[in-house]
Amino acid sequence: MKKVDDQLDSYLSGDTTIDELPEALRREEERLRGLMGSLEEDVHAPLALREGVMLEVAKISVPLWRRLADWCFRPRTVRVTPAAGTLVFAASAAVLLLWPGSAPTSDPSAAAGASQVVTRFVFVAPEASSVRLTGDFASWSQEGIALEDLRGTGIWTVDVPLLPGIYQYTFIVNGTEWRPDPRAVSQVDDGFGQVNSVVIVSAESAT
Amino acid sequence: MRLRWFLVAGACMCFPPAADGQEPDFASSLDVATRVAVQSILDAATRDSLPVQALRSKVLEGVAKNVSPTRIGQALAALAGELRSARLALRAGLPSQALEDGEVVAVAMAARQGISFDVLQTLWESRPNGGSLEVPVTVLGELVRRGIPVEEAAALMTHVVRTSVPLSLAAQIPGKFDGALSAGRPPTAALLEALRTLNIPNPSGRRPSG
Numbered sequence: 001m002k003k004v005d006d007q008l009d010s011y012l013s014g015d016t017t018i019d020e021l022p023e024a025l026r027r028e029e030e031r032l033r034g035l036m037g038s039l040e041e042d043v044h045a046p047l048a049l050r051e052g053v054m055l056e057v058a059k060i061s062v063p064l065w066r067r068l069a070d071w072c073f074r075p076r077t078v079r080v081t082p083a084a085g086t087l088v089f090a091a092s093a094a095v096l097l098l099w100p101g102s103a104p105t106s107d108p109s110a111a112a113g114a115s116q117v118v119t120r121f122v123f124v125a126p127e128a129s130s131v132r133l134t135g136d137f138a139s140w141s142q143e144g145i146a147l148e149d150l151r152g153t154g155i156w157t158v159d160v161p162l163l164p165g166i167y168q169y170t171f172i173v174n175g176t177e178w179r180p181d182p183r184a185v186s187q188v189d190d191g192f193g194q195v196n197s198v199v200i201v202s203a204e205s206a207t
Numbered sequence: 208m209r210l211r212w213f214l215v216a217g218a219c220m221c222f223p224p225a226a227d228g229q230e231p232d233f234a235s236s237l238d239v240a241t242r243v244a245v246q247s248i249l250d251a252a253t254r255d256s257l258p259v260q261a262l263r264s265k266v267l268e269g270v271a272k273n274v275s276p277t278r279i280g281q282a283l284a285a286l287a288g289e290l291r292s293a294r295l296a297l298r299a300g301l302p303s304q305a306l307e308d309g310e311v312v313a314v315a316m317a318a319r320q321g322i323s324f325d326v327l328q329t330l331w332e333s334r335p336n337g338g339s340l341e342v343p344v345t346v347l348g349e350l351v352r353r354g355i356p357v358e359e360a361a362a363l364m365t366h367v368v369r370t371s372v373p374l375s376l377a378a379q380i381p382g383k384f385d386g387a388l389s390a391g392r393p394p395t396a397a398l399l400e401a402l403r404t405l406n407i408p409n410p411s412g413r414r415p416s417g
Contacts, residue, residue, distance in 0.1 A: 136261075139236075139267050166312070168268075178272060186352070190268065190272075191265065191269075192274045192282055198345075200378040202373075202375040202377070203374060
């Protein structure tokens with residue numbers, strides 16, 4: 001190591017004082033101390049400069065959408081506990097699943113807000129002891145919807161509230177005989193070797 | 208404490224309520240053989256956005272009528288094929304139109320009467336608003352089935368759609384036609400009488416032939 005470095009090392013370690021340094025090093029040390037002292041003073045830009053800069057900044061107009069975009073996309077730290085995050089996620093999923101119309105369905109009864117039309121079904125069967133109605137609107141349940149022969153004349157009737165649409169149906173006589181409606185607007189092949197009756201239910205009136 | 212919340216939330220995610228309220232009843236009403244016969248058809252129908260409810264209804268109908276699973280599967284496949292053809296035709300000709308399931312079913316049923324999609328497309332093109340065409344298409348099919356020529360029936364129903372005749376009236380055309388026909392009127396006069404009874408103007412420049 002050079003001699004000057006030893007002197008500096010000894011001075012910086014506090015083993016010697018500034019007076020013990022060589023003349024050149026002592027002057028250098030005093031100059032650096034002066035510089036350090038000036039850096040510690042408060043430095044203020046001239047007032048005119050500040051105002052000028054602020055005026056220039058004010059001229060730059062940032063559109064609202066840009067400020068919103070900046071706010072949305074600027075990364076930031078959000079602190080969420082695991083429990084709260086899981087609950088928010090579960091709640092969101094539940095809302096999506098339960099929200100009306102979010103589930104794909106072709107069920108006409110799912111048409112929110114659609115009003116039902118009371119539709120009368122009539123079947124003439126004086127010999128029958130029971131007549132039931134089943135079809136698309138009754139999930140083809142064998143139990144179906146019971147018709148009534150109120151006057152004992154063999155004219156069986158029932159009023160069924162239905163949403164507007166086209167339905168296939170049939171009558172079940174005496175619990176076993178599947179019989180189409182001879183008064184229906186149409187009869188269609190059921191694909192099983194029999195026929196179904198068709199009813200057109202339109203809004204505002206029964207067919 | 209947190210573990211308990213995690214378990215509750217996990218249970219919510221693993222066992223969500225049925226999205227379609229009829230799904231559990233539908234599945235539980237089928238025996239294993241029927242389920243096997245129809246499941247792949249229903250899965251494909253769901254993927255192809257066919258009217259699945261109509262197909263499920265056909266399955267339930269077969270079960271109620273004590274039809275064998277094999278035959279239920281055959282009938283279901285045939286119906287799914289008709290619905291798929293109808294939907295493809297509608298999508299090809301009317302790519303920007305929103306289609307209701309009922310409309311797809313009605314088009315499939317109209318196709319059974321030999322009504323081409325080109326004829327049906329005029330109904331969609333004449334529709335002044337976004338109302339459903341399920342009833343007009345069905346009535347068109349019924350008129351053709353009763354022997355009215357396709358062109359004349361289509362012209363009448365296009366007129367009905369274009370002039371926004373109430374569907375409650377349009378739905379009664381086949382019945383009124385049957386009534387006039389059974390009273391001894393020839394088809395042309397029967398149709399005119401049906402329209403007159405329902406106060407539906409006859410399409411100008413056209414007189415049904417019979």
